[in-house]
Amino acid sequence: MRFITRVIAKKSFWWLLFVGLNLALGQMPFDLPFWSFSTLYLLGFIWEKYKPSESEALIWGLGLGFGYFGLTFFWIVEPFLIKPSQTGWMAPFAVVGLVIILSFILSINFFLASKFGEGKRSVARLLILAAFLVLSEVLRSEWLLSFPWGLISSMWINTPVAQSLSLFGPYWLSTLTILSAFLMSRQWIGSIIGFAIIIALYSFGHERLKMGVSERVEPIRVRVIQPNIKQSEKWKPEFSRLFLNKHIDLSNKTSTNRIDLIIWPETSVIYGIQNNIKIRDFISKEIQVPLILGARRFDIKQKKLYNSAFLLGEEGNVIEFYDKVKLVPFGEYIPFGNILPNFRLSGLATNRLIGFSKGKIKNLFITEKLGSFMMLICYEAIFSGGSRNLENKASWIVHLTNDAWFGGLSGPYQHLTLARMRAIEQGLPMVRSANTGVSAIIDPYGVIISMIGMGREGYLDGSLPARLSPTLYSQLGAKFFTLIIIGMLMLTILFLIINTAQEKR
Numbered sequence: 001m002r003f004i005t006r007v008i009a010k011k012s013f014w015w016l017l018f019v020g021l022n023l024a025l026g027q028m029p030f031d032l033p034f035w036s037f038s039t040l041y042l043l044g045f046i047w048e049k050y051k052p053s054e055s056e057a058l059i060w061g062l063g064l065g066f067g068y069f070g071l072t073f074f075w076i077v078e079p080f081l082i083k084p085s086q087t088g089w090m091a092p093f094a095v096v097g098l099v100i101i102l103s104f105i106l107s108i109n110f111f112l113a114s115k116f117g118e119g120k121r122s123v124a125r126l127l128i129l130a131a132f133l134v135l136s137e138v139l140r141s142e143w144l145l146s147f148p149w150g151l152i153s154s155m156w157i158n159t160p161v162a163q164s165l166s167l168f169g170p171y172w173l174s175t176l177t178i179l180s181a182f183l184m185s186r187q188w189i190g191s192i193i194g195f196a197i198i199i200a201l202y203s204f205g206h207e208r209l210k211m212g213v214s215e216r217v218e219p220i221r222v223r224v225i226q227p228n229i230k231q232s233e234k235w236k237p238e239f240s241r242l243f244l245n246k247h248i249d250l251s252n253k254t255s256t257n258r259i260d261l262i263i264w265p266e267t268s269v270i271y272g273i274q275n276n277i278k279i280r281d282f283i284s285k286e287i288q289v290p291l292i293l294g295a296r297r298f299d300i301k302q303k304k305l306y307n308s309a310f311l312l313g314e315e316g317n318v319i320e321f322y323d324k325v326k327l328v329p330f331g332e333y334i335p336f337g338n339i340l341p342n343f344r345l346s347g348l349a350t351n352r353l354i355g356f357s358k359g360k361i362k363n364l365f366i367t368e369k370l371g372s373f374m375m376l377i378c379y380e381a382i383f384s385g386g387s388r389n390l391e392n393k394a395s396w397i398v399h400l401t402n403d404a405w406f407g408g409l410s411g412p413y414q415h416l417t418l419a420r421m422r423a424i425e426q427g428l429p430m431v432r433s434a435n436t437g438v439s440a441i442i443d444p445y446g447v448i449i450s451m452i453g454m455g456r457e458g459y460l461d462g463s464l465p466a467r468l469s470p471t472l473y474s475q476l477g478a479k480f481f482t483l484i485i486i487g488m489l490m491l492t493i494l495f496l497i498i499n500t501a502q503e504k505r
Contacts, residue, residue: 012056013063019043020067026155027072028413033155037198040152040181047129048122048185054114061110065103072150072414073098078407079331082231094330102140109136116496119503123190126182128496134175135489141171142482149382149414152177157417160205161198162446165424166471169384169481176201213429213443213465220370220396220464222431223262223289225250226439228457231404234435240270244283250459251287259289259461261370265435266294266307266378266400273297273310274318284316290370292433294377294400297323304357307332309375309400311365319367323359324377331379331405332356364394371395374428378402381419385478392474395467397423397430403437408454412437420446425478427468444468 019039026036043064052060076098080091109132117125141148153173156162164173176197183194227246233239247269251262271279273295283291290313297308306323313319327333333355363375374394378401399419403412416438423430424446432440440451441462449465452458473481 010056010059012052013059013066016060016063017067019046020064020069021071022067023064024068024071026152027150027410028157028417029410031158033159033161036155037177037181040178041185044126044129044182044185047182048125051125052110052114054111054118057110057114058107061107062103064110065106066099069099069102069150070095072410073102075407075409075411075414078409078411079405081407082405101145105140105144106133106136109133109139112493116493116500123183123186126186126190127179128492130175130178130182131489131492133178134171134485135493137174138171138482138486138489142486147382148384149418154414154417154421157420157446159202160209161201162421162424163205163208164201165421165446166208166427166473167204169425169473169478170421171485172481173201175485209445209447213445213468216464216466218371221257221260222441222462222464223251223255223259224431224433224439224441224452224460224462225262225264225268226434226436226452226456226458226460227265227268228436228455229404231402231435234267234402234404235270237270244269244271246457247293248283248286250457251289251291253459255461257461262287262289262291263398263400263431263433264291264293265433265439266309266402267296268293268400268435269295271295273312274308274321275300277316280312280316280318284312284314288314290314290319292398292400294402297321299357302357305355306359307356307377308359309377309398311367320365322363322365322375322377323361324356324380325359325363326380326383327356327358328379333358365398366393373398374426376400376419376422381415381422384422384425385482392470394426394428396464397426397428399430399432401432401437402435404435406437412454416440420448425471426474427471429465429467431464 019042022039023036025032074095076095077091080087080094113129113132117128120128137151141151148170151170151174153165153170156173180194180197183190225247227243227250229243247264273280273293274297290311292309292311294309297306299306308324309322310318311320364372365375366372372393372395374397376397376399381399381401401415403415406412406415416432419430419432420442423442423444427444429444430442432442436455438451438454439460441449441460443449443465444467450460450462452460
């Protein structure tokens with residue numbers, strides 16, 4: 001408690017909190033990437049001007065983290081307010097706890113940057129800070145929390161700079177963004193190099209976007225359904241038939257063009273699909289078009305529950321299904337599941353069950369008429385590695401989600417941004433169906449072709465554009481680029497440790 005009081009009493013904490021708030025303005029829904037970039041420039045300038053000590057750097061990291069993560073992730077309270085009488089008490093603990101953990105990770109890296117940068121030249125100090133800032137992103141995303149949300153690189157989504165994701169993915173784009181901003185805060189050579197990096201990224205993206213998209217040789221017409229069902233009502237049995245009919249009515253709206261596939265969102269029906277032939281027959285007779293829908297799947301033999309996606313044929317037969325692999329902690333499963341349920345805790349999205357089980361099958365659907373496509377369910381779209389195009393067989397992506405959990409402010413728009421980043425990385429068009437949030441057809445450059453906005457009920461018809469040639473990132477894979485950047489960071493830290501030890505001798 002005394003430590004917290006001392007931290008809050010420091011002016012530097014409040015100044016860096018203000019810097020963090022401005023840095024967060026690059027994220028959705030604010031979408032001010034160049035303002036955020038200028039904030040990184042400012043951070044580099046004041047880091048070198050004031051040269052904070054190790055203890056002061058610790059406070060700088062906490063202040064920056066509280067501002068950046070607090071504004072970026074304030075939507076975390078929303079899932080706990082769906083049923084306020086039951087889980088509302090957890091909301092402040094969830095958002096404050098997450099912000100503290102993320103800020104602490106950032107703070108430790110600021111501390112290390114100050115420690116190893118002591119006595120170094122100005123550019124070297126900035127390069128060390130940039131390395132530890134990137135390390136904090138990798139740590140929270142790949143190792144400690146497995147939560148690659150709110151990355152620096154995601155601020156570029158509506159600019160040509162985002163196209164470099166097709167080359168080397170999100171962590172390298174974060175690295176080059178931070179590095180160029182810091183170098184630009186120095187005079188002469190540093191600023192020239194920093195400016196050259198950002199111009200090169202922008203120019204590459206601009207030229208890539210000029211290439212445009214092509215039509216598929218065998219066109220695929222899809223209809224995307226967004227029913228806009230309130231999360232508080234979604235699982236009530238008395239509304240089950242009403243909601244099913246809503247999906248069917250939207251699917252049956254007249255169209256001047258043929259529809260090859262209809263797509264419903266994540267957990268679009270509460271009925272069992274795999275073993276419920278009557279429901280499948282009813283749906284198939286009503287819409288008479290192949291259908292992708294999200295539903296729970298219960299494995300009777302293993303007694304496990306899965307969050308799944310099903311591809312149904314025109315006659316209601318199950319052609320393919322996929323069980324979600326990346327599950328949301330505390331949403332779809334409870335960590336330490338054998339212990340915490342004793343405290344009457346259950347996954348928010350599991351309707352008072354302990355939780356879903358992790359799927360094991362590959363997320364590639366191979367069909368004759370619809371081609372091969374990759375299936376992502378909700379949270380899986382935030383993981384760059386989770387959208388790996390296995391052997392480059394997929395020609396498009398389907399993303400089913402239920403963003404009603406995220407409220408109506410920033411969460412759904414940030415989730416959409418992450419999905420668009422996956423499209424750029426793979427060079428594949430994406431069809432996104434949300435219960436509510438933003439349903440969209442997205443081209444292989446991550447550009448939204450058409451969409452249904454937040455809080456709206458409706459349907460969306462469109463033709464899928466052709467995929468691009470396999471990107472460098474899709475060919476080498478997320479793990480390749482992540483391992484390279486981790487290796488470089490580790491070598492940098494090892495060099496700094498050895499160099500510091502030699503200086504002390």
